[in-house]
Amino acid sequence: MMPVLFIFVVGIAVALIRRHFLVAPERRPSxxxxxxxxxxxxxxxxxxxxxxxxxxxxxxxxxxxxxxxxxxxxxxxxxxxxxxxWGRAAAALGALMAVAAGAGGLDAYTHMHYRLHTDGWTWVGAVILILILTGYILGGSMLLRRPGVAAPGLAGGLLVAAAWLAAGGFTFDHWLNSYGLGSRQWLLLLAPIAVGVAATLWGGSDAVGRRATRLAAVTAALSIYLYGVLAVAVHGAIGHDPSDGWTTAQIVADNLGNQAVFYLVALPLVTTAIGWAAAAATARLRHAPPAAPVLAASGPGSALAGTTHAASAQRRPTATNDHPAASLPNATTARQRRTWYVLLLCAAAVSAAILVALTLMRP
CATH class of the missing domain: 1.10.8 (Helicase, Ruva Protein; domain 3)
Structure with a gap:
């Protein structure tokens, strides 16, 4: 699981750094x-x-x-x-807050009900969990107020949550005690792709697709985490292999930690990385230039006019051509950005390949 998470983290980092390099200096926030x-x-x-x-x-x-x-x-x-x-966004934000508060409260209840061990690290983990849930709420509140994002993001979150439930098992016992995700792992890849593509087509740009994907990741992560903590609270250590020699408290503590790692970290990473890629690919294909220009009017006169206009536009000098030295810094900066991006992409690819190879070599 860790190599897969590392690959998704590297992919998201490369995408963010690429966006930073491609933004012109005059368009960066001042x-x-x-x-x-x-x-x-x-x-x-x-x-x-x-x-x-x-x-x-x-x-x-x-x-x-x-x-x-x-x-x-x-x-x-x-x-x-x-x-x-706020309008409808207020109701959606209230639902997200209720889900996050319910998950945090269930986690605390489970900890006290099964008398789990408490020390300094327990309080550190509780603070980290609160910060993560608060971050999800703040991020969701920002995305809900973006135009055209709420509807596809919330619907996509339900789709992603349904995909993880279908892959892991709908019943509490199967959800907690199944080994792997079975033969339906492809749903975890198909759902983010569907969200990225549909949101980009809905909003007309990859920016809307990326934001809707992030909102879907927030919604699905909170929902699945609440489901997982509820399963732990209800089932406890039922169904666990007794030959491991673990106590009930150890099993419950391990299950609680797995819910946080898998569904507050792994799920949003997978959803965001795949959804971003799908949104970018959809926007690129949707705005691809036509193979040949289409004339507005028919007839030889219009064709001749269009050809003459194109030739004159090619011959017309521009301000950049009049002053070649003025375009030299911009061209140099663009080449530098492209070089750094290629180096970063190669380093990320090599790191991912090495990690995957080490994982496969491990007995």
């Missing part, structure tokens, strides 16, 4: 961190609140001191997240 954070939050506001957001950006520009700017920006971000109107 300003310090508080200004960028506030600008990002204002971009999520509904139209009736945009004027308030622009006023807060202007107010931030008048503040001096890093601490004061951070306090003001964080306060505005909190206000933007809680500020109505």
């Amino acid at each position: 300003g310090d961190a508080p200004a960028r954070l506030l600008g990002w939050a204002v971009g999520l506001l509904a139209d009736p609140r945009q004027e308030w957001g622009q006023a807060m950006i202007g107010e931030l520009d008048r503040l001096d001191g890093r601490a004061r700017r951070w306090r003001f920006a964080l306060g505005c971000v909190i206000a933007a997240l809680a500020m109505p109107p």
